[in-house]
Amino acid sequence: MSPRLRIFLWSQTLLLFFSILALIRFCGAETEPFALRLSCGARYDLRAPPGRTLWFKDFAYTGGRVGNVTYSSPIFPPLKTLRYFPLSDGLENCYHLNYIPLRHYSVRFFFALADEANSGNEPIFDVSVEGTQVYSLKPGWSSVPDQSFVEARMFATDNTVSCCFHGTGHGDPSVMAIEVLEVDKQAYFFPLPKWKDIVLRTVRRLTCGNGSQGFEEDLNGSLWGGNRFWAPIKTFGANSDQPISTNKSILGASDGPNFYPEIIYQSAVVSVDNHPQISFQMEVDPNQDYSLWLHFAEIDPTITKKGQRVFDVLVNDDIIFKDVDIVGMTGKPNAALVLNKTLTVSARTLTIVLSPAKGSHAIINAIEIFHVIPAEFKTLTDEVRALEVVKNALGLPLRFGWNGDPCVPQQHPWGGVDCQFNSRIAKWVIDGLGLDNQGLRGFLPSGISRLRHLQTINLSGNSIHGSIPDSLGRISTLEKLDLSYNMLNGSIPEALGGLKRLKILNLNGNFLSGRVPALLGGLPLRGASINFTGNDGLCGIPGLPSCGPHLSLMAKIGIASGSFIGLILLTICLICWRKRRQNILRAQQISTSREASYAKARTQFSRDIQMNIRQSSWSLVNASTI
Secondary structure, eight states: OOHHHHHHHHHHHHHHHHHHHHHHHHHHHHTSOOEEEEETTOSSOEEETTTTEEEEEOTTSOOSEEEEOSBOOTTSOOOOEEEEOOGGGOSEEEEEEESOOSSEEEEEEEOOBOHHHHTTOOOEEEEEETTEEEEEOOTTGGGSGGGSEEEEEEEOSSSEEEEEEEEEEESOOEESEEEEEEOOTTTTOOSSSOGGGEEEEEEEEEEETOOOOEETTTTTOOGGGTOOEEEEESOSSTTTEEEEEOOSOOBTTTOTTTTOOGGGGSEEEEEBTTBOOEEEEEEOOTTEEEEEEEEEOOOOTTOOSTTSSOEEEEETTEEEEEEEOHHHHHSSSSBOEEEEEEEEEOSSEEEEEEEESSSOOOEEOEEEEEEEEEOOOOBOHHHHHHHHHHHHHHTOOGGGOOOSOSSOSTTSOOTTEEEEEETTTTEEEEEEEEOTTSOOOSBOOGGGGGOTTOOEEEOOSSOOEEOOOGGGGGOTTOOEEEOOSSEEEEOOOGGGGGOTTOOEEEOOSSEEEEEOOHHHHTGGGGTOEEEOTTOTEEESSTTSOOOOSOOOHHHHHHHHHHHHHHHHHHHHHHHHHHHHHHHHHHHHHHHHHHHHHHHHHHHHHHHHHHHHHHHHHHHHHHHHHO
């Protein structure tokens, strides 16, 4: 074999090896669910126990301020920082998580206290995911472990997940960590309504008969379960039941799509002779939908056959499952059985009762209760972007808190924004802007016309400068435009005359100039109200000065250019005349000086001649005398 052939074969072998390795890595990556974990306020990525879980820093996701955790729940990940949002910076604050695959997720928030933000007091605020409010923190949450975090299951429909915290005026919202964990696409399946139309908030998740609590990463659960937290409940009442447990394997415990950890089926609560029923009660919001997931496994070694344990399940006195026989329904002991029921609860309490049907005892291994929340329809994307342009152009103060979706959750719309639901496109649209007397000092951007459903604009009583954009004339739905008492200049755009629905137009108290468009002057004939007073440069309609000969824009430019050139020529002439005058005066001074010198020299010469003549004459007289 030649050396060249040997090198070629080696290179092909290495290429094949690395291709197989890459394929293995790729396939392996596909078996891992997507996970994004943010340590809020962290300046560096870090790994924390258990399992050295990777938590990313939250740089560039949101505003707010960084603080140190002074108290958090003992069940939380060991993170030391948080991010809080002072109420002075606005009531709405959001994390915008981008590049999220279009899949099914469990989204979880952990809350903690920080001295910097709360001065030892609990903040009370609301939490929303993708515009749907999922939770309102209640007083005392920081002292109850399973109330210090919120978990919701939802679909990401547009490669983003927006997580918002809405201040209620009671302390600064603060968050320690955010998790977005992929779960199986069929997990907690709902045929109607579709999964994408709802959000499931975890209300309570209990493992019965077991005194230990934990997340599924502590309970050897599958990653596809979303790392659910299971709170323990050893008994439902004093001497009414007793816990039991087993070490035997549970058939079907960890199967998809929900992937429950086996350990929750290895313990249970069983009723006793003098209390044959098992009863559980909790407070809920009335007239809401709740989804119950009840978990059973016959782990009592005395129950091995069908018919030995039969019981009914009642919710608020209504039977939802009749004649439940675990062994009969699973075919054998130590096998998992999950029963699900979604119902509307009209009362303020939800009571679950397991009542034996044939004199035996009741049993239950675990309970899950979810609040079924209809997902909010979002605001039209183009109009959200247009509001961002308006926000930046007007220099809107932070206190307005224009973050997240302007219209949802409906409990927390943006201040100064009016919304209307458009059933034709199943989106919210913006039909009003009311930002009068807010100290705004920016300008009106042309992009405001992208808010094409606006009916009213009120920006009066600010310090908005610049000109009125022509693009306002493209908002055909506009009925009221109030820009009074600002610092607007320039002329009134002709395009405003094309607004057929305009009923109120207030432009008074600005620095506008030029001729008022004729169509606007005729608005009162259509029953509309107009006000142009306080603009000294306006003319052309009754109540304003009359305008002189109308000059086109090019004529005005020509006059201005001619005046400027004339001024330059006049300046040049004055400079030349001054130079010439200075030269003449200088020449005269030089000539005068020369003539004076010559006259002086000539006079001296004459005097010298006269002296010589006199001396000669005197000498002759003296000689004759002698």
